[in-house]
Structure formats: structure tokens, C-alpha cells
Amino acid sequence: MANKKEMTVPLLPLRGLLVYPTMVLHLDVGREKSVQALERAMIDEHLIFLATQKDAGIDTPEEDDIYHIGTLSKVKQMLKLPNGTIRVLVEGLSRGEIISLMDQEEFATVKVEVFDDPDTKDLEEEALMRSLLDYFEQYIKLSKKVSAETYATISDIEEPGRMADLIASHLPLKMKDKQDILETFNVKDRLNKLISVINNEKEVLNLEKKIGQRVKRSMERTQKEYYLREQMKAIQKELGDKEGKTGEVSTLKDKIEEAGMPDSVKETALKELDRFEKIPASSAESAVIRNYIEWLISLPWTKSTEDQLDLKRSEEILNEDHYGLDKVKERVLEYLSVQKLTQSLKGPILCLVGPPGVGKTSLARSVARSLNRHFVRVSLGGVRDESEIRGHRRTYVGAMPGRIIQGMKKAGTINPVFLLDEIDKMSSDFRGDPSAAMLEVLDPEQNHNFSDHYIEEPYDLSKVMFIATANNLSTIPGPLLDRMEIITIAGYTELEKLHIAKEHLLNKQMKEHGLSKSNLQLRDDALLKLIRMYTREAGVRSLERQIATICRKSARIIVSEEQSKIVLTEKKLEDFLGKPKFRYGQAEFEDQVGVATGLAYTAFGGDILSIEVSVNPGKGKLILTGKLGDVMKESAQAAFSYIRSRAGELKIDPEFNEKNDIHIHVPEGAVPKDGPSAGITMATALVSALTGRAVRREVGMTGEITLRGRVLPIGGLKEKSLSAHRAGLKTIIVPKENEKDLDDIPESVREELNYILVSHLDEVLKHALVGE
Incomplete structure (x- = not known):
């Protein structure tokens, strides 16, 4: 048991500090x-309670x-410092x-009960001391905050209580x-507590x-990277590359943040x-990755132009x-009207079909201008590789996105007018x-999440207004045709x-050739002759070339000062x-x-077709010449079979096919010709040749024939x-079921042509042949 005794001594309260028995340390005292209390202690026995x-x-x-x-504690030494505080050495x-505290005016004194540790120790305490020393030694090795000399001093102590207090102080x-350790008076409990504390x-x-160690490894790696980067910067600086890759990465990161990409x-x-x-x-991979990142940055993800929803302006x-071209204009104005009402509409997909030179491409450009959208054109003529559309995968050398993504980059907005030119000229291999x-x-x-092989991320094409152009619908696959709205542009009349x-054309060419109205004038009669006798086309491309020729020749005359003003009649x-x-x-003249x-429809617009039949003595051969396709050959066979079945009624020798060779020829044999609409024309020419009745020269005809004459x-x-009107025909014989198509024909053409609607070959012969 600990020894007890009572005494009264001055009190010194400590802030953030605790003193164990046997512990010697310096204190700075400043409170009055x-x-x-310290001065009182120095007068008495140098004793003070801490x-x-x-x-x-x-x-x-x-x-x-x-x-x-x-x-x-005992005050061993006192020293007054210049700042007014006192430094004391206590033990x-x-x-x-x-037990009690007496607060006097100058200082406080306390009555305390003092406990001294017993001098003797038993075997348990000895064992505890050894364990504590072992733990403390292990702690010192881990901590390295306590010197080996301190450990040596502590290990020499024989008293368990003193050893415990000294270890606790370190x-x-x-x-x-x-x-808590100070309040543990029992030495064994104190030793056990310290063992537990040191173990923790x-x-x-x-x-x-x-x-x-983990932090050190991380720090070492970071420091190594930092060191290498600094070296790289120094090398790049020496080589003249001031920013190097670090600056490049920083710039690319800023651009990615600003691009407005989806998350x-x-x-x-x-x-x-x-x-x-x-x-x-x-590394080669570095350039590939950089190219890919730059493509992602350069694509428009959110940038768009605001549609000018002013119908009057767009129409103008x-x-x-x-x-x-009323139908196309009407369709664009309908789109704008719906857009104005809904404020959101998927871009329509229009397909302008017509012969060359009728203005399909330039019309698409005008649509973009009327909508206030950017315009981009992609030519699909001759494209035969799927990668041209979808792009190449990045694993290939020289991989690039497809033409669609390239077009979107060129457009710079997510809602351009995108022209797919010559969509009928694509092929496959x-x-x-x-x-x-x-x-x-x-x-x-x-198309709201179009996938390009190169970009590999979904791209929204739903706001794009796609306009395709084609000369011939028959070469466009059915599923593709089904996705487009077909608008036919047939060609222009003479007046148009x-x-x-x-x-348009004259002003454009005069401007390009440096001429003005004061230099050159083309009279209407000259333009009309130019249209009729120097061009024969559905569009106006050849017409523009001829006007360009006139402008060039006029420019030469004016420059050579032969004439200052030319009036062309x-x-x-x-x-x-x-x-x-x-x-x-x-x-024909007669x-x-x-x-x-006959009347034919080609990829270059309408055309007229003369069909000639000659009957010569022979053995009944049917000869077809003029580079005819299978369908036209079948039409000739069908007409021939119908005439044989109706020979008596048509006043033709029933045995004409056994005594004669019949030769059907379509001039311009080098040009391939095919299609079903020459059936009634072949039949009429055959009947005319076999009966000797002439065909009216001003009559043109078109229609397919059956074996029963329908x-x-x-x-x-x-x-x-339009081709009949250009050729000077006055009467056209057409199938009765085509009556619905007469509304599409320009009024100026309809007024000058006489349309005869027929449902049987007998009606055709009645109007086409001269005489009864």
C-alpha cells in the first residue's frame, strides 16, 4: 500500500501540462x-502542488x-524573464x-493528501516491469522519438512506480x-494500463x-513524373518547342470543355x-489519338442557326x-409553316428527281438561303464503298470519318441543309x-443517333434537312426510295x-464576262431562236453555255474596239x-x-422517237433493229400478235406473216432504247405499213399494249x-388512265396540245391513221 500524509502548500494550476512524480521540467509562469504562489513556495520549503x-x-x-x-513538487530554481514571466525548474x-482549497486574495493554497509508492515489489510487479520494458523497447524502435540513452536510463530503474511514471512522461x-495514469495510485494497475496504452x-x-510507405511510394512516383516532365520541358525548350505536349494537352482540354459535347x-x-x-x-498512336480528339472537337454538337420563319421572305x-418549280417551293413553305407552329420538327428528306440542268442542286442552295441555314453538298456519284458513308474504323492506317460526318464538320451547325447529290449514281462491290x-x-x-465507324459515338442528324438529287429513280433501291419524299422536276417549257x-442566265454570264446592259443586249426573238435551234434539252445547262459563248465573242469585239455596243437579233x-x-x-413534213x-422518257428528260416499219416479200421473219431493250422487243412481239389476231377486221391479208418479212427499226441505233410505252406506236406503224394508210404527221403517241389491244x-x-411541244406536234394520244397526270402539265403546253385519251388500240388507229 502507498504511504499517506497530509500537508498544506501553495497551488499552481497548469494549462495543457502535467507533471509526474520524479519528472523534472521547466515551466513558464505568467499569471499573477x-x-x-511560487514566491510563497520559495519562502517556505520550496514545495508547491501542481x-x-x-x-x-x-x-x-x-x-x-x-x-x-x-x-x-519541489521548486528547484526560479528565473525572471525580460517579458515579465518567470521560468521555474520543478521536480x-x-x-x-x-482535500480542500483555500482561495486567498494573493494566491491559492490547498490541503492535500500525499501518496508515496511502496518501496517493495513482488514477482508479479517484476514480470509486469519486464513486459512493459519489452513493449516500450518495441515502441521506441517504431517511433524513433525516444533516444537509446533514455531507454537505457529507464531500464536501470528498480522501482516499478517510478519506471511507470517515467515511461508515461515519454x-x-x-x-x-x-x-488517468496519474490518478492510478495502485502500481500494478498503473503498469497494466501502460502496457495496454503502449500496445495501442x-x-x-x-x-x-x-x-x-504508401504515401512515400506515391510521392516518389509523383516526384519522378514531375522531374521527368521538367526534363521534357527543358528538352522541348532547347529544341524550340516552347509549350510541348503539356501545353497541347491543356489547349485540347479547354476545347473539349467548350465543344458542348454530350456527357x-x-x-x-x-x-x-x-x-x-x-x-x-x-509514337504513331499519338497522332491517331490526337486526330480523333480534333474530329470530336470540330464537330458541331449544339451550335445551330435560327430558322427565318418568315414565309413571305422565304417565298421571295x-x-x-x-x-x-412550284411544287418544291410549296413543299419548303409548308415545312416552314409547320416549324413556325410547332417550334420543333424533324428535318424532312426530299428527293428532287429530274433530268440534268433543271436546277436541282441550285434549288437546294436556295432552300438553305431561304431558311437561313448553312449549306453543304456531298457528291455520291461513283461511291461504291460503304466506308465512304460510315467512315473507316480507327484501327486502319489513314482512317477517316465518312462523308456524312465530314459534311457536318464543314457545315459547322447541327441543322444545315445537306445536299446528297447524284444519289442514283451509287453502286456496290x-x-x-x-x-x-x-x-x-x-x-x-x-438518324438521331447515327453511328460512324470512326467517331464511334452516336451523332444526331435529326435536325438536318436532307435534300437528295437523282436523274433516274429506277436505279435507287426500294428501301432507300421509301425513306424519301419524291418531288419530280420534269423540265422547262420554252416560255420558262x-x-x-x-x-438569270444572261445577267449571270454578263457579270462573269465583265459585260453590262450598255455593252450587250439580246432580243427576245434571238433568245427564242437560241432555245429552239441551238439547244435541245429538258434543263438550261446547254442554254447557259451558248449564252456564255455569245458573251465571250462580244467581249472580244468590244475589247478590239470594233464595236462598243452589241444588239443581238x-x-x-x-x-x-x-x-x-x-x-x-x-x-414529219408530210x-x-x-x-x-412515239414519245419516250429518258434520264435526260422527254424525247420523241420515230418508229419505222417496212414490209418486204419473204418467209414471215420479224426483224427488230435500233439497239432495242428486251421490253421494247416484247412490245413489238405483242403488237405483231395482236395485228395477226385482228387481221380480218383491219383489212389485212390473214397470211401476211407467211408471205412477208417485217422489219421494225428505231433510228439512232447506237443509242440503247427500252421501256414499255412504245407498244401502241409500234402497232400503229405496223398497221400503217400493212394497210398502206399513212400516219398523221402531227400526232405523237405513248402507251403500253396488251395482246387484246388494251x-x-x-x-x-x-x-x-414537253418533248412533244418542243418537237412541234399538235396531238398526243395517251392512255385514258393517265388523265390524272394532265394537271401536272404546264398550262402553256396544255393549251397548245390536243390530248386524246384512249383505252383500246382501235381508238388509237382511228385518230392516228389517215382515212377510214
């Missing part, structure tokens, strides 16, 4: 009462503000407990834990060591940028750029079918061509362009036997009517 405050922030502690267990003697414990500290130190695409771009940063600049622009790849592009239900030449036209290339009106005029409907009536 504390200074008085008790720790519960709250270090209190300047004038009361009895409840200090721990009642403290240390009776802890024994534990003590405050441990980094919280004040509460230190006070060991665990903490082990964890700290692991964390420290998924942005995540991919940043991941690729991270790879780019880690790969050496000399369309009329200003193009004469006629072993590298895939590009028309199949176009299905996703032109499907309004799918005259207006286009005066208002019909008579002077030959001086500029030479003899007429075509005969105006290709109708009614002829065995010659009928006349079936045909396509392209508008184009055929």
Missing part, C-alpha cells in the same frame, strides 16, 4: 496568482476547474489529492489519458508506417486525351433564284453497299426557258454561234406510211408532253 486545469482557456480557475489529483515528488498521450500506440505506429462523348474525349498525354509524341428568295449505309442516314426514326435566260445569231444545230419541230412518232398507262407524261 501563480507568481505569488494540478492541471480541465480547460486550458480559463485564466482564473475555480476549484471545479482543476483536477483534484496532482503532483507535489515532481509524489502524487497527491486535494508517451505522446492526450491530457485525459495522462491524467504500437498498432497506430504500424498503421502510420504502412500509410507513410458520354465528353467522357470518351477526356479518356482519349489522358491516353494521348501518356503516350510519347514520337425562292422566286428570285428560280422561275417555276465487295467493299459493301453504300446505299444500305444511307438507310440509317435518311431514316427519321434512326425564255424567262430564265432573261432574268435573230438574224445576227448565226454570226456568233454558226449554223443551227437542231431543226425546230421534229414532226403524212407517211409505216412511220409513227392500252395501259405509262409514266413521265409531263416530260413526254
